[in-house]
Amino acid sequence: MNSTPAASPGQTGPDTTPPGGPLSVTDRTRLRRHAERGKTDRDDLYEVLDAGVVCHLGLVMAGGPVVLPTAYGRRDDTLYLHGSSANRSLLAADGKQVCVTVTHIDGLVCARAAFNHSINYRSAVVFGVAHKIDDRSERLQALEAVTEHLIPGRWAAVRSPTRKELAATIELAVPHAEASVKIRTGPPADEPEDMDLPVWAGVVPIGLAFGAPQPDPSAPPGRDVPAHIAALTRRYGLPGG
Numbered sequence: 001m002n003s004t005p006a007a008s009p010g011q012t013g014p015d016t017t018p019p020g021g022p023l024s025v026t027d028r029t030r031l032r033r034h035a036e037r038g039k040t041d042r043d044d045l046y047e048v049l050d051a052g053v054v055c056h057l058g059l060v061m062a063g064g065p066v067v068l069p070t071a072y073g074r075r076d077d078t079l080y081l082h083g084s085s086a087n088r089s090l091l092a093a094d095g096k097q098v099c100v101t102v103t104h105i106d107g108l109v110c111a112r113a114a115f116n117h118s119i120n121y122r123s124a125v126v127f128g129v130a131h132k133i134d135d136r137s138e139r140l141q142a143l144e145a146v147t148e149h150l151i152p153g154r155w156a157a158v159r160s161p162t163r164k165e166l167a168a169t170i171e172l173a174v175p176h177a178e179a180s181v182k183i184r185t186g187p188p189a190d191e192p193e194d195m196d197l198p199v200w201a202g203v204v205p206i207g208l209a210f211g212a213p214q215p216d217p218s219a220p221p222g223r224d225v226p227a228h229i230a231a232l233t234r235r236y237g238l239p240g241g
């Protein structure tokens with residue numbers, strides 16, 4: 001992991017680094033608080049994005065700002081979001097600056113002092129101009145990316161969208177034009193004078209877990225759980241577990 005900014009902290013404007021290069025730091029992606037927790041390696045961004053289940057899409061609509069949770073997928077340096085063709089926020093986002101965040105909570109950090117409590121986390125903030133995808137094959141690629149992001153191996157196993165289903169759907173592409181990653185790890189950071197207080201201190205890990213698959217009751221009995229569904233239960237575990 002690399003926490004060295006790749007460009008001048010005062011740099012403004014979109015990230016112009018080539019795909020795969022380090023994230024450049026722009027005025028709005030430069031971490032002011034706890035800058036040492038920032039990561040500028042693009043692989044760190046991919047790791048945080050790829051491990052997430054939902055993102056939050058933030059944009060300014062006619063009535064003011066709105067931030068909504070939604071599913072997403074990633075291909076190279078583009079995030080894909082999808083929804084109903086009547087989805088107000090996706091429609092409003094077309095051609096506009098948006099902010100997409102992905103957050104993982106990895107642990108509750110219990111300090112000796114109330115002030116020093118914290119959360120271990122990995123989070124990514126992506127800024128970019130979103131655009132609605134019109135090209136049919138690109139739309140299918142976007143839907144595949146979202147499906148595969150949630151359930152790797154699913155796209156090839158299921159029926160493809162029909163023309164009617166595509167007409168009921170909208171897909172949005174958000175390039176990783178500017179992005180930042182912030183990660184907190186480790187134990188609490190208490191003051192030296194608090195270290196001998198008779199208070200339990202440490203980290204309680206938090207992880208995302210999948211339970212045993214529950215077959216649809218209306219499906220014929222005896223159908224095996226496919227490998228790509230069974231694999232979900234191995235996808236996440238507790239940090240350090």
Ligand SMILES: Cc1cc2nc3c(=O)[nH]c(=O)nc-3n(C[C@H](O)[C@H](O)[C@H](O)COP(=O)(O)OP(=O)(O)OC[C@H]3O[C@@H](n4cnc5c(N)ncnc54)[C@H](O)[C@@H]3O)c2cc1C
Nearest residue numbers: 028029030031032033103105119121123124125180181182
């Ligand atoms: C689960 C979780 C819980 C948190 N709880 C708190 C809390 O209770 N109080 C608190 O003050 N902070 C908390 N934070 C940190 C918070 O996200 C901000 O980083 C922090 O509040 C600094 O805010 P700021 O406006 O000064 O950011 P600045 O440092 O001014 O932000 C500048 C730029 O840095 C980047 N950036 C900032 N924060 C993040 C981030 N988390 N991930 C990726 N990029 C980022 C963005 O591009 C942003 O535009 C939490 C973070 C997470 C993930």
